[in-house]
Amino acid sequence: MAGIQGDKTLRINIRNFLSLHLPTIILILVGIGILSYLSFDKYFVQVFVVMWILDLLPALYLHSTYLSKNQGEEYEVRDSELIRRKDGEETIYKNDEIEKIIFYLSPALYKNSNFHLLAIEGYHYAVVKLKSGEELTLTCLLSPRIDKSLKQMRGVLFEKRKRLFCMI
Secondary structure, eight states: OOOOOOOOOEEEOHHHHHHHHHHHHHHHHHHHHHHHOOOOOOHHHHHHHHHHHHHHHHHHHHHHHHHHHHTEEEEEEESSSEEEEEETEEEEEGGEEEEEEEEEEEEHHHTTTTOSSSSGGGGEEEEEETTTEEEEEEEHHHHHHHHHHHHOOOTTOOEEOOOOOOOO
8 A cells, every 4th residue: 555655554464473573483493393303302392492481471572562552553654744543533743743753672673683583672663752742652563674664754853772672
């Protein structure tokens, strides 16, 4: 649903989910391959299960928090405005109404790397601070790289902040 000017619609979908969790899926498959090589030895299976649980529980928490924040929302990013659609209502935020956009990124994403070992490293979000005092939160469930999706907006101040655990 992108427009002629390179407009971009951001919404929660399966493509974003898979993009966010691809490194985790790959690591799980590699782990299963290693366990297979080790004939699924009981000790190694227990170690791998504990490691996966310790890795995935914080990611599950972030995912549920992000999902509750952006469920039912859709954003359209244009050069000159950000359009929010929620509950059948459409709100337009012109660029000159935006004070700044702050991106909260994991250390890997802060360095613009897509490689990460922990499931939580793919989670990130943006806070759009409006001059009216209102704030919008757009999470990575709307777009695999929310920072790159919003960068097309012209005349808006962008700020990056590094966080190990990008909790809203």
